[in-house]
Amino acid sequence: MDSHAWDARYGATDLVWGTEPNRWVVRETGGLPVGRALDLAAGEGRNGIWLAAGGWRVTAVDFSRVALERGRRLAAALPGEVADRLTWIRADALDHRPEPGGYDLVLIAYLHLPAEQRRSVLAMAADALAPGGTLLVVGHASANLTEGVGGPQDPGVLYSPGDIEADLAGRGLRTERAEHVRRPVTTVDGRVEQAVDTLVRSRRAEPAG
Incomplete structure (x- = not known):
């Protein structure tokens, strides 16, 4: 989907993702010392706003004008x-x-x-990290196609923890966590099922001495 398609999607409903931060973002970043954060593909800003409320200085980047305007209103x-x-x-x-x-x-x-595009974004993200900085990647897992619900159904845009680790190889990061995680999803008919996500948290080393 291009930016115009996402503008249409965001414009068709009140909040596509709600206002609560993603549970994995909360779990993985809640204990980090605050500093500068970059939220790529921030959407309506739920994660960036949560980080800013916790003291982070956040740069939220997205190509949807509608999503960014909504994020600004929520933050205001x-x-x-x-x-x-x-x-x-x-x-x-x-x-x-x-x-x-x-x-x-x-x-x-x-x-x-x-x-190929994912690898390009991850390379840029790794280069943006300060010494000691954390890169957190969360997304719908390839395994979600057969073991979970929701998310994109195109295997070409899904990924495993191993895919992300391979993409980041040679970037000077140490993997702290790379796993599948499951979260409850309520279906349209009211059933609660499990979605499978990929979660990879990596850290750039501090300078020696």
Whole structure:
């Protein structure tokens, strides 16, 4: 889907993803020391807003004008210092060039691209990490096609923990967690089923000495 298709999707409903942050983002970043964060493909900003409320200075990047406008409105309704810690940038994740070494956290949540494009975004994300910084990648797993519910049904844009680790090989990061995780999803007929996500958390080494 291009930016116009996503504008249409966001414009067709109130909030596509809701206002609560993703559970894995909360679990994996809640204990990190606050600093500068980059939220790539931020959508309506639920994760970036949550990070900013916790003290992070967040750059939220998305190519959907409608999503970014909605994120700004959500942030404006919160205490002023939260909105002040957020910077919204309209850009495609494939084209955005963040400051090298400029971020203590880079978040990529549910960005699904063909493998070559995914590798390009991950390389840029790794380069954006400061020493000691964390890269968190969360998305619908390839295994979700056969073991879970929801998410894209195109295997070409899904990935496993091993795929992400391979994409990041040679980038100077240490894998801290690489696994499948399951979250409950309520279906349209009211049943609660499990979605399978890929979660990879990596860290750039601190300089020696």
